[in-house]
Amino acid sequence: MNMKPMDLQELEKRFQEKIDKEIKIEPNDWMPDEYRKTLIRQISQHAHSEIVGMLPEGNWITRAPNLRRKAVLLAKVQDEAGHGLYLYSSVETLGADREATIDDLHSGKAKYSSIFNYPAVTWADIGTIGWLVDGAAIMNQVALCRCSYGPYARGMVKICKEESFHQRQGFESLVTLCNGTPTQKAMAQDAMNRFWWPSLMMFGPSDDESPNSAQSMKWKIKRFSNDELRQSFVDATVPQAEILGLTIPDPNLKWNEETGHYDFSPINWDEFWQVVKGNGPCNKERIEARTKAKEEGMWVREAAMAYAEKRALKKTA
């Protein structure tokens, strides 16, 4: 190289200047190790969430109440697979090994969104997941579209476009249930009761309990804090629940004229940490399903590779 080696401090200073000027960071650009590590962790866990998220919904494909709902659910679950793949592809641009990140999921080293450790026990859960869970995910992901790392930001743009169908189909399905028989409406309310709090937990720990947030904000990986995004979600969702005629399971939820936001009860963080640590209702089942899929599908991968190699050999012979 024709340049004199720059010291680390100088490189870090230039890096932060780029970030401050809103210049995106691309795969081959210099970046601090910690920035790379943070992104690898965040993007791979995001990818795992998409893939594990297929499980509770996939469970309902064969039992959807009619062909239209079934086609929609199939398309949605296929989208989640696609989203996982965009994200694994962007984590590979950081030099991470895709299969190693997946093995970290299976060993329990890597986490995924806790929400997918709750079961989808009724058909109303599917609508509720689309409305609340995808709604919360959109709130997070829209903010990530402006992330400083180019490949992640571009993936998010594509994901957000597709995700909005997920939320709308869920809401539509709930409108149908809520305008149906009293039993159907009760089923929707029951799903709401179970998914409301876990959906709020999707935004992660409170700002004062989230030690890595400040650095991520400085690097513009994150644009808004967990609590800010959670508040936006509550503000957006309460009027939607009113239209459905569903009650949000929080006696302290009320509009605050002064702040211009809804006040809500404190979150049960013990439950959140229990589920993160692996003690949620479905943690074990989810990881077993993913591990089984990899192990039992391995022969297909190997056969495809062997076939490709054999064909390549024939061509050169």
Added chain:
Amino acid sequence: MSNKEWPLWEVFIRSKQGLNHKHVGSLRAPDATLALANARDVYTRRSEGISIWVIESNNVHASDPSDADSLFEPSDTKVYRHPTFYEVPDGIKHM
């Protein structure tokens, strides 16, 4: 038995006739045929394209970002390559 991972492919999509193929991301596949099939499923679920190219990632040669100054800075200084550099008398038309 092969324990090798499937190679990485870069995917390019032509969104409609008359436009360039544009890079959209990457994926893993054992060969070009399956890379195309996977690219169709992963990147064109909503009429994003009418044509796909896949190129094995290790066949892509890229310029080094740290060379960007020496490669691209010279063109910034040559303002006379742009029509706005030149003054023409008022009233001149079609120029």
